[in-house]
Amino acid sequence: MTIAARANALWEYANPRKFLATSERILPFFWITSALCLTVGLVWGFFFTPDDYKQGSTVKIIYLHVPAALMAINCWLMMLVTSLIWLVRRHHVSALAARAAAPVGIVMTLIALATGAIWGQPMWGTWWAWDPRLTSFLILFLFYLGYVALWEAIEDPDTAADLTSVLCLVGSVFAMLSRYAVNFWNQGLHQGASVMRAGAITGTDTEEKVSNIFFYPLLVCIIGFVLLFVALVLYRTGTEIRARRVKALLARERVGG
Amino acid sequence: MIPDLGKYADAVLWSYAVSIGLLLALVAISVMRGRKVRTEMEKIEQRVTRNG
Numbered sequence: 001m002t003i004a005a006r007a008n009a010l011w012e013y014a015n016p017r018k019f020l021a022t023s024e025r026i027l028p029f030f031w032i033t034s035a036l037c038l039t040v041g042l043v044w045g046f047f048f049t050p051d052d053y054k055q056g057s058t059v060k061i062i063y064l065h066v067p068a069a070l071m072a073i074n075c076w077l078m079m080l081v082t083s084l085i086w087l088v089r090r091h092h093v094s095a096l097a098a099r100a101a102a103p104v105g106i107v108m109t110l111i112a113l114a115t116g117a118i119w120g121q122p123m124w125g126t127w128w129a130w131d132p133r134l135t136s137f138l139i140l141f142l143f144y145l146g147y148v149a150l151w152e153a154i155e156d157p158d159t160a161a162d163l164t165s166v167l168c169l170v171g172s173v174f175a176m177l178s179r180y181a182v183n184f185w186n187q188g189l190h191q192g193a194s195v196m197r198a199g200a201i202t203g204t205d206t207e208e209k210v211s212n213i214f215f216y217p218l219l220v221c222i223i224g225f226v227l228l229f230v231a232l233v234l235y236r237t238g239t240e241i242r243a244r245r246v247k248a249l250l251a252r253e254r255v256g257g
Numbered sequence: 258m259i260p261d262l263g264k265y266a267d268a269v270l271w272s273y274a275v276s277i278g279l280l281l282a283l284v285a286i287s288v289m290r291g292r293k294v295r296t297e298m299e300k301i302e303q304r305v306t307r308n309g
Contacts, residue, residue: 046273047260057262060269064276107283114279115272122268228280232287239291242298249301 014091016241023234030231037224044217052214061119062210063218067225068111069178072140075105075229076168076175079147083165093237095161096244098168100236102148104229109141133190136178143171157244 013019045063052059079101085094116134117127128134147167154160210218262269 042273051263056265057260057269058265060262061272064272068276103287104283107279111276111279114275118268118272118275122265232283235291236287239287239294242291242294246294246298246301249298249305253301253305 014093016093019093020238020241023238027231027234030227030234034224034227034231037220037227041217041220041224045221049214049217055123058119058122059214061115062214063221065112065115065119066218067222068108068115070222071225071229072105072108072112073175073179075101075108076140076171079168080172083168086161087165092244093241096240097233097237098164099151100240101233102144104232106144106148109137109144113137113141131190133178136174139174140171140178143174147171
């Protein structure tokens, strides 16, 4: 099969029946592997890693804070891609996937903000500071809330999908800012990237990076968060597809009788 | 069993409790709504089939 044919085959999943059949087949894999990775990663990180020489035992918060923050940003980017697909190709499944992902993004952002505040208090002496990264994350959280509220506020699903897609495009600026705020402004309390930085991974730069003793369990946790995100979005998209069908059937019943 | 977390025990334990609690709540709410919508859809489909 050529690359073009493979790419075209992807659009088959825009068919709700095909999407539901495929997601039901692969969902058990994602539920089980995410539970496994999260259990192994968190137990490894919590029980079997030493304290950091500067941050003491608070370093154990990294296994929740970093994966949640990564997923908060990447969830919005996934919503951006599916929203663009909706705007360009009008596939309902893609609009519903964006809608299904938003509450997952809210929870990930909330975990990142909450663990950040709890970690910040003993390290910085404050729960919160109007630091570029923290502030852009708070704005991203508000964008998530606005996105969900907009879906709920508009009755016609196609109009709701159009408007939320445009909101998603605008919010993407803040999703990118929350990732690169430290690099852009180079100020504030929050440290720069020390985990997901090319130089830190390959060891080609001399800046401070997370030691391997913390990095390996963190990597397992990140994989666990990604798998959990995929499982939740697949499952919730299936629910949105069924909810849409319920609405359509009820409308047909009303018209018919 | 719990490692000695020293003076930061509260911060670490609260972080884990809040995060795991939020993740479990998200999974539980998603699964409950999924089941409810599926049952509702099946009921309506049966009714539509019966009524032609």
